[in-house]
Amino acid sequence: MCGIVAVIGKGVDAELVQQLSKRMSHRGPDESDLHITEKGHFLSHERLSIVDLQTGKQPIQGTNSAWMVHNGEIYNHKKLRDTVLKKHTFRTTSDSEVIVHLYEEYGYEFCDMLDGIFAFVVIDGDDFMAGRDPLGVKPLYYGIDSHGAVYFASEMKAIADQCKSFAAFPPGHYYSPKTGFVKYYQPQWEDAAKAVEPLDLKAIRETLTEAVRKRLMSDVPIGVLLSGGLDSSLTSAIASRLMTEAGSPKLHSFSIGLDGNAPDVVAARAVAEYLGTEHHEIYFSVEEGIEILDTLIWHLETYDVTSIRASTPMYFLSKAITEKGIKVVLSGEGADEIFGGYLYFRNAPSVADFQKETIERVQKLATADLLRADKSTMAHGLEARVPFLDKAFLNLAIKIRPEEKQPATYGGVEKYILRKAFDTPEKPYLPDSVLWRQKEQFSDGVGYNWIDALIEYGTAQVTDEQLAKAADLFPHNTPATKEAYYYRTIFHKHFPQASAAKTVRKWIPKWQENQDPSGRANKAHVKADTNIATLKATL
Template sequence: MCGIAAICHDPGCAKYSLEKASALSLLQTHRGPDSRGSYQSPVTGDILCHERLAIMDLSAHQPLQGVRPEQQVVHNGEIYNHQILRETELKGYELKTTCDSEVIIFLYDKYRNGKDVCSRLDGVFAFALVYGDEFLVARDPIGVKPLYYGLDNEGRHFFSSEMKVLEQECGEHEIKAFPPGFFWTQKGGFERYYEPEWFNYKTATHTKELEEIHDALIEATEKRLMSDVPLGVLLSGGLDSSLVSSIAVRKMHQIGCQLHSFSIGLDEHAPDLIAARQVADFLGTIHHEVHFTVEDGIANLKNLIWHLETYDVTSIRASTPMFFLSKRISEMGIKVVLSGEGADEIFGGYLYFHNAPSDEEFQKETIRRVQLLSTADCLRADKSCMANALEARVPFLDKHFLDTVMSIHPKFKRPTPKNGSRPIEKYILRQAFDHDEKPYLPREILWRQKEQFSDGVGYNWIDQLMNHCAAQVTDSEYARAAELFPHNTPHNKEAFYMRKIFHEHFPSESAAQTVLKWTPKWQDNADPSGRASQVHLKTMEKPKHADEHLCAVDQQLIADKHLPEIA
C-alpha cells in the first residue's frame, strides 16, 4: 500500500519539474514511509512518483521497470492473483521481483490496452504507467484505493492518491475524484472497463445459495492474507468484522500462526468492545483493546480532516476511532489489517433498509451504495488507516463475492424475521455462517443488530462531538451557511464546523465538489447515526429516568418532531 503521483503532458506543454513533483508527492509520504522513488520520461517529460509502504517483496522499489527502461509503473494496492498471472499470462517474460505490482507493466507490454490489463487484475489498485510515449492511469472496480485527477493552467494532467497533492497546482482549475472502474489515456480520455451485469437491477434474479455465499467470502478473505509483513484484523464485534476474523483465524491456524485482533472504544463498557471481547475469546485471537477520549477526538479533528479530505459528517465521526486504532496498530509493527467494509451496502445492512418500499427499490439502493463506496466507507478505511501507514483490506468487496451476492433476488436479501421476532438485516449472510457443528461465531454475535461504527465505540462520542461543534459556530455565522458554502450547504452546526476546517485545508471550490455526503433514505430525518432509525430505537430497552439520559441525537430528533417524547 502506497501513495502515487503522476503528471502527463499534452503536446506543447512546458515540462513540469521532477523536483517540484517529488516535493508535492511528499505531502502524502504518510502513505509510504519505507522508501521513495520517481521517474521522468526522456521522451515526453511525463512523471511518476511513489511513496512506498512495503508489503510484498520488501526489497523492491518503485517505479518498477518493464521490458525496457522507458517502461515504468507506480502502483498503490494489492494484486492478489499476481502469482497466477506470472505463471500463465506472463509465462516467458523475465520479471525481476516478486512484488505484485510488477505484473501490471508486463501485462501492458503484452496487451497494450487498458481494458485488457485492468480486467485481468484481481485486487485493488490505483496505478499509473509510462510506456515510451504512452501514458495510462487506472483505478480498481469499486474504488477501494483512492485516486484523484486534476488539470493545471498549462493543460497538464495530474493524478495522485490524495487530493492534497493537487490542490496547489490544480485547485483553481479542476480537481475531481478519478471514477472507479475506469482507466485514462491521453488519446482516449476516460474509458470504463468494469461494468458487471449486476449494475442493472433487473438482472438480480438468482435464488439464494447459502453455500455459494459461504465459499465466496472464505475465498475472498483467504486471498487477502497474502503478505510479507505482520497482519491483523479490525474487530468491532459486529457481524461483518467478526466473520472476517473467524475465517482468517481458521486459515492462520492451518499454517501455524496466531492472529492479532484490535478493537477500540471510549471505555471498557463501549458496545463494540464488549462484543469484540466475546468474539476474541471465542476465536482465540491475541486481542488488543484501545481506548480514546472525546477530548482526544476533538483535538484531532483538524488533522483528521486533512487526512480524510472530506467534510462528510458520517465519515469524520467514524474515522476518528479508526484513526486512533490504526495509529496504535502501526506502532506495534503491524502493516496490514483485514476489515469488514462493504457488507452493509451489498446486503442492505443499514437500518434504513428496513423501510425500503419494494424489492426493486431495495436492489437499486444496494447498487447505488456499492457504487458510492469510494466516497464513503472505502475512503474512510483507506485514509484513516493510511494516515498511520497501515493497509486495510476488505474481503466483502472482492469481485467474485460481489458477483455472487449482487445477482441474488432482493427478496432474499431484505430484512427477514427470525423465529417470529422483528425482521433482521443481512439475514442470508448470517444463515450462510450459522453452523451448529463447528460454529464460526457465538450466536448472540452472529445475530447481533447493526450498530454504526461511530455509535458502537460509545454513544457519548457522537453526542459530545455534536455539542462541541455547535458551540464553535455562532447563530449569525451559521445564518450565512448558504452564502459561504453554496455547494453541499451544511445542514447543521456540526456539519458547518467540519466544513470550515475542510475549507482551511482545501480552499478551492473544485476540492469541495469532490465530496459526497452520506445520508440514509426512507426515514424522516437525515442524521446518519444508526440510533436515528426507528428500527434501532424500537429494540432499545427503555432506561430508568429516560428523560435524563437522552442522547443529543435523540434530543434533536424529538425537537424536530421525528420521535415521540419518552415519558
C-alpha cells in the same frame, strides 16, 4: 500500500514533484523514489512494503520503455505471471510489476484481468494510462495545471494547489489520452433486473472464505479490525480459521472504544476470546477525538459527517496497530451495502427500491466507507483490505433475489442470509450472541457518548447567523447542521478550491424522518434516539 504521484507534461521540475509526493509520506514510510522518463515526465512513489520487501521498490520499468507506479495489491499476480505473462522477464517478485507487463502485452485493455485493489499510472514515451480498481478501494485523483500538464495522485493534497481543476478518478475506469475515460468494470449486478438468483448459503460461505484467503497474501504480519459486529467478526473468524489451518502465527485483533464498557469493545472481547486471537483494546477520550479533528479532516479530505465521526476512532486505532508492527488489516466494509444491513433499509417502499439502493450504495462506497477505511488507516501507514468487496463475492451476493435480503422476510433480522450462511452448529464460526447481534454504526459502537459529545461540540462552534448564511459561503453541498458547518470550515481551510468541494458526497440515509447518519436515528435501533442531532443542533 503507498502513495503515488505522476506528472505528464512540461513546465514542472523534479524538486516540485518530490515535494508534492512528500505530502503523502504517511502513506509510504518505508521508501521513496522518483523517476524522470526519457520524455521528461515524472513518476514518484512513497512505499509501504508489504509484498517483496527486498526488490519491490517503485517506480518499476517494464521490458522496454514503459514505467509504472502502483498503489494497492494484485492478488492474482502469480497466476498472471504463470499464464498470460509467462514469456515476460520480470525484474522483481512484486505483485505490482504485472501491471506494466500487462500494458506491454495488451495495451489499455487489461484492467479487468486484475484481481485486487489498485490505482496506477503507466507512462510509455509520451503516451500514458491510469486506472483504478472496480469500486475505488484505493484512492486516486487527477487534474490539469495552467500549462496543460496532467497530474495523478493518491491524495488530493498532493495536487490541489498545482491544478486549475481536479477531481476524483472514477472507480472501475481507466484513462488514456487516446481513449478518454473507459468504464472497464461492467458487472451484471449493476443491472437490478439481474437479481434473480436463488439463495445458496454454502456458496456465500465458500466465496467469502476464498475472498479472505486471497487477502492474507503478505510478507508482513496481518491483523483484523474487530468491532464485534457481524461483518468484522466474520472476517476475523474466517481469517483465524485459515491461519490456524496454515500453521501461521496467532492472529492479532484490535478494537476501540471510549472505555471498556463501549458496545463494540464488549462484543469484540467476546469474539476474541472465542476465536483465541491475540487481542488488543484501545481507548480514546472525547477530548482527544475533538483535538485531532483538524488533522483528521486534512487526512480524510472530506467534510461528510458520518465519515468524520467514524474515522476518528479508526484513526486512533490505526496508530496503535502500526505501533505494534502490524502493516495490514482486514476490515468489514461493504457488507451493509451488499445485504441492505443499514437499519433504514427496513423502510424501503418496495423490493425494487431495496435492490436499487443496495446497488447504488455499493457504487458510491468510494466516497464514503472506502475513503474512510483507506485514509484513516494510511494516515499511519496501515493498509486495510476488504474481503466483502471481492469481485467474485459481489457477483454472487448482489444477484441474489432481493426478497432474501429484506429484514421483513426473516422476522426483522437484517443481513439474515449472511448470518445464516455462517450458522454452522457442528463447527461454529462465532457465538450466537455475536452472530445475531443487531447492526451498530462504527461511530455509535465505540460509545454513544462520542457522537452526542461531537454534535454538541460542533454545534457550540457555529452561530445561528453563520448557519443561516451557509449557502453564501458553501454553495455546493451546503451544510444543514452546525456540526456539518464546523467540519466544512476545517475542510475549506485546508482545501479552499471549488474542485475540492465537488469531490465530496454526503452519506444520508433514505426512507426515515431524521436524516442524521447515526444508526440511532432509526426507530428500529435497540437504543433509538430519533431526535438525535435535531434537538442538539438548536442548543
